[in-house]
Amino acid sequence: MKKQSRLHKELSSGKFVITAEICPPRGTDVEGFIEKARLLKGEIVAANVTDNQRAVMRLSSLACAVLLLKEGVEPVFQMTCRDRNRIAIQSDVMGAWALGVRNILALTGDHVSFGDHREAKAVYDLDSVQLVHTIETLNRGMNLNEKEIRGGTGFFIGAAVTPEASPLEPEMIKFEKKVQAGARFFQTQAIFNMDRFKRFFDEASKFDVKILGGVLLLKSAKMARYLNEKVPGVNVPQGLIEEIESAPDELEKGVEIASSQVRELKGFCHGAHIMAIGKEEAVPGIIEGA
Numbered sequence: 001m002k003k004q005s006r007l008h009k010e011l012s013s014g015k016f017v018i019t020a021e022i023c024p025p026r027g028t029d030v031e032g033f034i035e036k037a038r039l040l041k042g043e044i045v046a047a048n049v050t051d052n053q054r055a056v057m058r059l060s061s062l063a064c065a066v067l068l069l070k071e072g073v074e075p076v077f078q079m080t081c082r083d084r085n086r087i088a089i090q091s092d093v094m095g096a097w098a099l100g101v102r103n104i105l106a107l108t109g110d111h112v113s114f115g116d117h118r119e120a121k122a123v124y125d126l127d128s129v130q131l132v133h134t135i136e137t138l139n140r141g142m143n144l145n146e147k148e149i150r151g152g153t154g155f156f157i158g159a160a161v162t163p164e165a166s167p168l169e170p171e172m173i174k175f176e177k178k179v180q181a182g183a184r185f186f187q188t189q190a191i192f193n194m195d196r197f198k199r200f201f202d203e204a205s206k207f208d209v210k211i212l213g214g215v216l217l218l219k220s221a222k223m224a225r226y227l228n229e230k231v232p233g234v235n236v237p238q239g240l241i242e243e244i245e246s247a248p249d250e251l252e253k254g255v256e257i258a259s260s261q262v263r264e265l266k267g268f269c270h271g272a273h274i275m276a277i278g279k280e281e282a283v284p285g286i287i288e289g290a
Contacts, residue, residue: 002154005102006074007046011185011210017271018262019076019187019212020283021048022068024059030067033059036280037071043284046074046103048187048273052083055115062092065101076158077101080109085125086134086144093138097153105158105187106131106178114230129177132159136182159183161211162233163200164193172203179207187273189233190216192240194264201269212271215261217286218254219279221245255282259289266290 010017020043022036040047047068051061065075077096084092096104108128112120126134134144141152159178165171175186186204191197191213204211216234218224221244224236240257247253262272272290276283 003102005046005156007076007103007185008156010045011270016266016269017045017210017212018043018274018287019046019048019271020044020274020276020280021050022064022280023050023053023278024061024064026056026058028059030059030064033064034067034071037068037073039281040283041071041073043287044274045271046076048076048078048105051078051080051107051109052115053110055082055110055112055117055120057115057117062096062099062101065096066099069100074103075101076103076105078105078107079131080107081124081126081128081131082109082112082122085123089126089131089134090138090143093135093155094149094153097138097155102154102156103158104135104155105160106135106183107160128159129174129181132157132178132181132183139182156184157182158185158187160189161186161200161204162189163191163197163213164189164235165233168200172200175204176207179209183209185210185212185270187212188214190214190227190275191261192235192237194261198268210270212273213261213265213269215258215265215272215274215286217258217274217276217279217282218244219277220250220254251279251282255285256289258286262286262290 025033049061049064052058065077068075112122135157138153161175221241224241227234244250244253265272274283
């Protein structure tokens with residue numbers, strides 16, 4: 001039997017688990033990345049390494065996952081369907097396992113039209129449900145052609161869900177498909193309507209999976225407006241934007257709001273996933289405030 005990751009163990013034990021994201025650098029200078037990893041070590045159970053988020057070219061998520069392992073921080077290796085065909089996907093998944101990575105998050109990936117290389121060709125050979133299925137197949141010691149491989153994987157497989165999607169029904173159908181394909185934990189997109197999230201959580205609790213509510217640090221009112229205009233699936237309420245704008249220190253108010261969200265999630269959810277987007281040094285303050 002393959003050894004469970006710490007994330008898997010703590011979620012299985014019923015503990016309230018906190019994860020966070022660390023964005024890879026836009027180059028090979030990893031000093032800042034490692035500093036953030038050291039800052040978060042001991043504060044969180046695992047750190048997600050994003051995979052060229054917003055379709056902006058960054059250092060490999062796999063390379064950064066290995067850097068986290070060297071620092072004693074358990075990584076969640078994010079993989080998108082955007083940049084790889086099924087051959088490269090299977091190769092990278094096996095490579096991650098061989099290098100010691102034990103958690104993986106399967107994502108569709110933002111389209112290249114959002115990023116800094118808009119002339120790039122998007123791949124999307126597989127969708128996110130098929131990606132989960134692919135990882136589960138490798139976990140069984142087979143490749144996608146159902147051929148046995150010499151040594152399989154044993155990943156704790158995660159996926160994403162948007163609990164504030166409107167209408168919610170199509171999202172729930174996809175959620176259930178991901179569960180059936182092999183997803184065992186979900187990190188949600190940013191939550192701003194806790195009542196709506198609670199309704200989603202009640203529905204999702206019918207399945208044998210763990211849910212980590214997504215908490216996005218709003219660094220400023222300007223950032224909140226940008227998210228509403230440019231990022232699909234994110235809807236920051238106007239009242240929240242005004243609350244941040246009227247605060248003497250907008251970042252401090254954002255940390256306070258994020259802490260409040262984590263505190264509320266503790267009352268009913270399995271965990272929280274904090275997305276500080278370049279302000280990872282604020283994560284310990286969010287956790288302390290919660």
